Amino acid sequence: MSQVIRKHVLPGELIAKGKYKYEKNVFNVKNLYYSTKLGLAESYHDRLRVIPLSGVYMPKVDDTIIGTVVDFGHAHWLVNINSCFIGVLVAKSVFSPRISSIDYDLESKFKIGDTLCAKINSFDRTRDPLLSVYGHGLGKIFSGTEITINPNKVARLIGKKGSMIKLLEENIDVKYTIGQNGRIILKGTPDSINKAKTVIELIENESQNSNLIDKVQLLLKNKK
Amino acid sequence: MNNLINKKGLRIDGRKLDEMRPVTISVGNVKNADGSSYIEFGKNKIIAAVYGPKEPVFKWMAVANTGILRCRYHMVPYSVEERKNPNPSRREQEISKVIREALTPAVVLKDYPRTCIDIFIEVLQSDGGSRCAAINAASVALADAGISMFDMVGACAAGKIDGKIGLDMSDEEDKEGEADLPIAFMPNLDKITLLQLDGKLSKNEFTEAVHMGVSGSKTLYELQKKALMSKYFEKPVGGKKV
Numbered sequence: 001m002s003q004v005i006r007k008h009v010l011p012g013e014l015i016a017k018g019k020y021k022y023e024k025n026v027f028n029v030k031n032l033y034y035s036t037k038l039g040l041a042e043s044y045h046d047r048l049r050v051i052p053l054s055g056v057y058m059p060k061v062d063d064t065i066i067g068t069v070v071d072f073g074h075a076h077w078l079v080n081i082n083s084c085f086i087g088v089l090v091a092k093s094v095f096s097p098r099i100s101s102i103d104y105d106l107e108s109k110f111k112i113g114d115t116l117c118a119k120i121n122s123f124d125r126t127r128d129p130l131l132s133v134y135g136h137g138l139g140k141i142f143s144g145t146e147i148t149i150n151p152n153k154v155a156r157l158i159g160k161k162g163s164m165i166k167l168l169e170e171n172i173d174v175k176y177t178i179g180q181n182g183r184i185i186l187k188g189t190p191d192s193i194n195k196a197k198t199v200i201e202l203i204e205n206e207s208q209n210s211n212l213i214d215k216v217q218l219l220l221k222n223k224k
Numbered sequence: 225m226n227n228l229i230n231k232k233g234l235r236i237d238g239r240k241l242d243e244m245r246p247v248t249i250s251v252g253n254v255k256n257a258d259g260s261s262y263i264e265f266g267k268n269k270i271i272a273a274v275y276g277p278k279e280p281v282f283k284w285m286a287v288a289n290t291g292i293l294r295c296r297y298h299m300v301p302y303s304v305e306e307r308k309n310p311n312p313s314r315r316e317q318e319i320s321k322v323i324r325e326a327l328t329p330a331v332v333l334k335d336y337p338r339t340c341i342d343i344f345i346e347v348l349q350s351d352g353g354s355r356c357a358a359i360n361a362a363s364v365a366l367a368d369a370g371i372s373m374f375d376m377v378g379a380c381a382a383g384k385i386d387g388k389i390g391l392d393m394s395d396e397e398d399k400e401g402e403a404d405l406p407i408a409f410m411p412n413l414d415k416i417t418l419l420q421l422d423g424k425l426s427k428n429e430f431t432e433a434v435h436m437g438v439s440g441s442k443t444l445y446e447l448q449k450k451a452l453m454s455k456y457f458e459k460p461v462g463g464k465k466v
């Protein structure tokens with residue numbers, strides 16, 4: 001069994017030599033593989049990847065995100081999704097197909113400044129991300145406290161198969177809505193929200209270290 | 225004209241010919257920016273801040289298949305001995321352009337179509353070689369902002385003083401000396417991204433100066449690496465098995 005080898009890398013640093021399959025954040029010059037981002041390089045079998053530690057959110061299809069409506073046109077809303085691209089939510093996907101597009105009353109659904117949870121339906125280099133609010137748990141968010149974290153650390157907050165977020169849910173009485181773009185909505189009493197905030201801060205600051213879950217468990221024990 | 229090199233072979237600030245001024249780099253000084261750094265390169269004190277990738281300020285600026293890099297080099301009025309007019313001067317515009325062109329080959333702009341990356345460089349105190357120091361700071365700030373890069377860019381000048389080739393010209397050596405050759409270099413890909421020459425050098429002298437500048441750039445790359453590593457990873461664990 002081969003092990004996962006992890007290495008801290010800077011942009012342009014050599015990760016491996018030989019033949020590998022690679023994902024994002026790696027480039028290849030004559031079988032030499034370099035990182036393009038500051039982060040943690042992982043090699044497993046013949047696969048290479050770099051997990052970045054900083055940077056803005058780049059949209060990915062099927063991601064759940066939390067955005068704010070910034071503008072609307074005749075039949076679409078523009079949504080700030082904490083990225084370098086602006087999300088587009090088409091009115092056709094929100095209103096019933098029986099309503100003619102002339103009768104769309106956009107403000108009855110989302111006003112400017114409203115927060116919503118949406119899924120990214122399609123995105124590529126040629127178009128802005130197309131959003132959809134059709135699905136379980138998606139749609140307008142009416143209440144809660146919003147916090148923003150580094151979008152690259154959302155994966156760590158959720159943990160392997162949701163282990164970290166399960167731990168938080170068991171110990172702190174807060175309902176979490178997590179957007180892959182780094183925005184999180186917390187619902188609960190002010191006390192428990194403050195507790196959750198300190199734990200999330202710890203996860204964000206120490207995400208690159210191993211045995212993070214032990215540290216979180218220790219913090220949760222002390223808070224009780 | 226006073227001698228720039230004394231009888232012991234030392235320069236006016238007591239350095240040897242191939243010695244650099246002391247350099248310190250720190251990362252993440254500007255909280256509002258996506259990435260930032262602060263460099264002290266001899267008497268130079270420079271802040272670099274990177275914003276983006278973001279939507280361009282004007283939609284017409286966007287390019288369909290790639291991102292754009294914008295750079296602003298600015299000297300604050302109190303950065304030099306006499307008050308400097310805060311308006312962008314001819315020299316500042318030139319250096320902004322030169323820094324942008326030195327950093328563009330290092331950034332993977334294809335990853336960010338229709339977006340814009342802004343670099344702001346503010347010189348708080350200036351000495352010789354501020355463009356090289358600014359490139360170093362900007363390169364660290366770009367890496368801190370998590371922007372895809374082919375390589376980091378290290379920059380250092382070489383020059384000719386009193387008939388001898390030396391590394392890293394200070395302000396006085398730059399003015400009184402015979403030649404100044406700023407070089408920006410990508411150490412892992414082994415490519416030069418900036419080369420300017422102010423003055424006259426023979427062919428042999430030029431080759432020697434380029435080699436010296438490249439070796440200086442490599443030293444600066446190591447310093448950049450140290451600064452970034454100390455911010456992001458407390459203990460560097462290269463190649464550790466987990």
